[in-house]
Amino acid sequence: MISRKYLDIFCREAHEQLALLQSGLLALEKRPGDRGMLHELLRHAHTLKGSARMVGLGDIAAITHRMEERLKEMEGGTHPVDAPGIDLLLKGADAVGLLTAALVKGEPPPLDADAFVADFDKGELPAPAPADPVPTIPDPADTVRARVSTLDILVNLVGELIINRKRFETKTDTLRDLLPELPAECRPRLKEFHRELEDDVLYLDYLIQELHGKAMGLRMLPLKSITDGFERLVRDLSRDQGKEVRLELVGGTIEMDRVLLEALKPAFIHLVTNAVCHGIESPEERSAGGKPSCGTVRIAAQHEGSSVLVCIRDDGRGMDPERIREAAVARGIINGADAERLSDDEALYLTLRPGFSTSETVTAVAGRGVGLDVVKQNVDRVKGNIILKSAVGSYSEILLQLPLTLSVVDALLVAAAGEIYAIPTSYVQEIVKLRVDEIESAAGKDTIRLNDAPMPICSLAGALGLPEAVPSPRHLSAVVLKLCDQRLAVTVERQLGNSEVVVKRLGAQFQGVRFVFGATIMGDGNPALILDVPDLFDGGAAAPALRRPELSLPAAKKVLVVDDSITTRTMEQSILSARGYDVTVSVCGEEALERALAGAFDLIISDIEMPGMNGFQLTRALRDREKTREIPVIVVSSLSRDQDKREALEAGAQAYIVKGSFDQGVLLETVEMLIG
Amino acid sequence: MSGPGSYDIGGILGEMREAYWAGVAEQEEAPGEVLEALLFTLGGLTCAFETRFAAEVLRLPKLIRLPAVSEPVVGIFNLRGEITAAMDVRFLLCFDAPPIDAKGRLVVVKGETFVTALLIEGALGVHTLPMDAFRPAPGAAEERFIRGRFDHEGEAVLLLDLPALLAAPEMLIGAQK
Numbered sequence: 001m002i003s004r005k006y007l008d009i010f011c012r013e014a015h016e017q018l019a020l021l022q023s024g025l026l027a028l029e030k031r032p033g034d035r036g037m038l039h040e041l042l043r044h045a046h047t048l049k050g051s052a053r054m055v056g057l058g059d060i061a062a063i064t065h066r067m068e069e070r071l072k073e074m075e076g077g078t079h080p081v082d083a084p085g086i087d088l089l090l091k092g093a094d095a096v097g098l099l100t101a102a103l104v105k106g107e108p109p110p111l112d113a114d115a116f117v118a119d120f121d122k123g124e125l126p127a128p129a130p131a132d133p134v135p136t137i138p139d140p141a142d143t144v145r146a147r148v149s150t151l152d153i154l155v156n157l158v159g160e161l162i163i164n165r166k167r168f169e170t171k172t173d174t175l176r177d178l179l180p181e182l183p184a185e186c187r188p189r190l191k192e193f194h195r196e197l198e199d200d201v202l203y204l205d206y207l208i209q210e211l212h213g214k215a216m217g218l219r220m221l222p223l224k225s226i227t228d229g230f231e232r233l234v235r236d237l238s239r240d241q242g243k244e245v246r247l248e249l250v251g252g253t254i255e256m257d258r259v260l261l262e263a264l265k266p267a268f269i270h271l272v273t274n275a276v277c278h279g280i281e282s283p284e285e286r287s288a289g290g291k292p293s294c295g296t297v298r299i300a301a302q303h304e305g306s307s308v309l310v311c312i313r314d315d316g317r318g319m320d321p322e323r324i325r326e327a328a329v330a331r332g333i334i335n336g337a338d339a340e341r342l343s344d345d346e347a348l349y350l351t352l353r354p355g356f357s358t359s360e361t362v363t364a365v366a367g368r369g370v371g372l373d374v375v376k377q378n379v380d381r382v383k384g385n386i387i388l389k390s391a392v393g394s395y396s397e398i399l400l401q402l403p404l405t406l407s408v409v410d411a412l413l414v415a416a417a418g419e420i421y422a423i424p425t426s427y428v429q430e431i432v433k434l435r436v437d438e439i440e441s442a443a444g445k446d447t448i449r450l451n452d453a454p455m456p457i458c459s460l461a462g463a464l465g466l467p468e469a470v471p472s473p474r475h476l477s478a479v480v481l482k483l484c485d486q487r488l489a490v491t492v493e494r495q496l497g498n499s500e501v502v503v504k505r506l507g508a509q510f511q512g513v514r515f516v517f518g519a520t521i522m523g524d525g526n527p528a529l530i531l532d533v534p535d536l537f538d539g540g541a542a543a544p545a546l547r548r549p550e551l552s553l554p555a556a557k558k559v560l561v562v563d564d565s566i567t568t569r570t571m572e573q574s575i576l577s578a579r580g581y582d583v584t585v586s587v588c589g590e591e592a593l594e595r596a597l598a599g600a601f602d603l604i605i606s607d608i609e610m611p612g613m614n615g616f617q618l619t620r621a622l623r624d625r626e627k628t629r630e631i632p633v634i635v636v637s638s639l640s641r642d643q644d645k646r647e648a649l650e651a652g653a654q655a656y657i658v659k660g661s662f663d664q665g666v667l668l669e670t671v672e673m674l675i676g
Numbered sequence: 677m678s679g680p681g682s683y684d685i686g687g688i689l690g691e692m693r694e695a696y697w698a699g700v701a702e703q704e705e706a707p708g709e710v711l712e713a714l715l716f717t718l719g720g721l722t723c724a725f726e727t728r729f730a731a732e733v734l735r736l737p738k739l740i741r742l743p744a745v746s747e748p749v750v751g752i753f754n755l756r757g758e759i760t761a762a763m764d765v766r767f768l769l770c771f772d773a774p775p776i777d778a779k780g781r782l783v784v785v786k787g788e789t790f791v792t793a794l795l796i797e798g799a800l801g802v803h804t805l806p807m808d809a810f811r812p813a814p815g816a817a818e819e820r821f822i823r824g825r826f827d828h829e830g831e832a833v834l835l836l837d838l839p840a841l842l843a844a845p846e847m848l849i850g851a852q853k
Binding site for chain 1: 757
């Protein structure tokens with residue numbers, strides 16, 4: 001395939017030559033005896049023909065060849081220089097213009113060159129179809145050539161800027177956290193400084209995003225740049241197979257990272273080859289089945305968020321789940337009982353397993369023994385996903401969910417085994433909170449039920465072969481991962497939210513480290529590993545059973561909630577009880593004090609404004625009494641003034657939560673921080 | 677031919693010969709070949725390699741563990757934006773492995789195809805070692821990465837064969853995948 005660079009150069013040249021041809025022909029029409037002009041036109045047509053041949057554009061070469069011949073005939077006097085002759089040549093120039101415009105836009109040729117040439121020879125050309133104006137080819141003076149490696153370095157440096165911005169953000173947050181610890185007289189100036197610094201970081205963030213977008217744009221290429229040769233591939237394969245197959249490409253102008261496209265090209269070739277060889281039936285079979293004798297393979301691409309969806313669909317015989325099950329069992333890929341348990345949709349995914357040959361199962365045509373597992377490996381490598389759909393006798397559809405680029409990915413950050421890991425969000429289905437008793441064990445494997453379906457669960461640390469922390473006795477946090485039709489829940493110590501992370505490749509010393517796709521640099525300057533989720537699905541099966549907390553769970557911690565509002569009281573009680581705390585409620589400060597002295601509470605959560613003894617007074621009273629002096633107090637109030645917070649802390653409260661910003665997570669985090 | 681105005685060609689040649697040999701003798705007494713090396717402690721021993729392989733010496737940064745890898749890799753760290761491996765090569769050298777304390781350092785070294793960092797127990801600085809104090813290693817299997825020993829200020833210094841060490845298959849991480 002001719003590189004896009006040369007095609008671009010040709011298009012620029014064609015643009016100039018066509019303009020000269022058109023103006024020259026119009027001039028010749030006015031001065032038919034101008035032999036100098038005739039010779040000039042011959043030279044332009046000849047140059048265009050030669051250039052088209054150089055870049056393999058046979059259609060344009062054929063048309064310009066005929067134009068050159070006609071001009072020679074005019075020069076030799078065997079054909080008159082008259083209006084019909086000029087008209088014919090202008091239509092030739094229009095046709096070349098149409099083909100070039102389509103080339104620039106990455107669209108299929110808008111006319112049949114063979115038919116055009118035949119009509120040209122007969123002098124019977126119809127009026128040309130109205131064409132879109134030829135897109136402006138950038139003036140060569142406005143463009144410069146750059147080495148791809150230079151662009152890669154540019155993108156890497158922008159990645160460094162993104163990392164550095166994160167470090168700035170972290171330091172700005174640290175400054176904010178330090179403010180309360182500083183002497184009161186310093187705070188106003190530092191607060192102002194902090195606010196200005198936040199503005200600067202925000203503006204820097206905006207600039208870096210712009211810069212990143214532009215730098216990435218330099219590395220993007222249209223999908224068509226790798227599918228250009230597919231028409232020929234389909235034509236040759238279908239002839240070999242005695243089939244009639246038409247290739248349709250939609251969305252060929254959608255741009256993706258060059259590195260990613262290069263990595264995906266083998267997968268596309270596999271899929272198109274499989275569709276022609278194994279999907280599309282022979283013309284006789286198709287006719288007998290009431291289908292048109294010519295089959296269609298359609299490649300359609302479209303954007304979806306920060307991903308590209310590429311669908312390769314053929315209207316052939318489809319994939320038969322029953323035959324796939326039989327072949328998978330026969331090849332030892334799955335046992336009979338497990339195969340029977342699979343739904344028809346799930347059975348399709350057996351074709352992605354190593355050792356599965358589509359040629360012997362999906363179709364009766366002997367193939368090359370190339371399995372879809374190769375495609376899966378390619379797609380895994382670029383952090384994409386595959387979705388299979390099919391209807392027997394009707395169609396097969398392979399949907400590839402692909403990232404636009406591999407240099408920056410959206411990732412969920414989690415903590416496990418004392419480290420931070422980034423999981424590309426394209427693999428994350430959801431995050432769930434679990435109680436330990438929701439985990440079922442059978443034959444050494446742990447499962448949970450999600451949406452009424454069983455799902456394997458393991459600890460992320462265990463799957464990675466790292467030491468596993470004993471989970472909290474009350475609950476577990478698990479990330480549900482998806483890969484094709486598979487799901488796997490991995491427990492983590494904490495989930496730290498989503499972030500756009502810059503992907504740093506591991507260097508030449510790293511030869512395919514298992515479970516790791518790359519690394520990113522966190523705000524503190526330390527690396528965090530980006531996990532290779534397909535490896536986790538393999539590793540999850542081998543992961544040890546989850547470590548369980550001691551069976552004799554410690555008695556639930558006792559919490560006293562004091563609030564005169566029934567809504568707040570009930571809500572807090574409900575949140576805390578759901579998390580396993582033993583909650584007692586009081587409606588006023590006096591009652592709370594009485595209960596605190598009579599009972600053995602681990603924590604007290606109090607409102608401020610209550611009838612009678614308010615929250616400040618209650619806290620002071622608790623601190624004044626030996627029995628309750630050490631019980632932590634959290635004040636939850638709608639009062640948000642600094643002086644209220646200060647008074648609560650001076651009275652002896654350990655934490656202050658403003659109801660306006662109140663959410664379940666903040667309350668639970670604060671409670672857990674104080675009493676576990 | 678020994679009259680006035682004549683000269684003793686034999687004497688002149690003799691003087692020239694003596695001058696020549698004196699020059700040669702002076703050259704032989706000139707300082708011998710030396711090796712500029714980074715000295716450090718590894719496995720409780722004093723080791724060295726040529727300074728041309730060393731890029732820098734770092735205090736121990738936070739090392740991030742890699743899953744599913746075994747010795748000698750101990751983790752990765754951020755070397756000015758490049759993800760770099762920290763390697764503990766003591767077991768490859770059949771050395772003891774005392775705990776790394778506050779004196780522990782990483783020496784960043786440049787191999788033919790990659791840059792990596794070696795975990796050392798302490799850096800002793802750059803020294804000039806005279807080659808005439810060098811005795812090549814006998815070539816025992818357990819000394820495959822040791823070129824020989826220097827007697828340096830009354831102490832033995834092991835000269836590591838760094839190119840051989842960096843080319844060892846064990847230095848490639850995850851190659852077993």
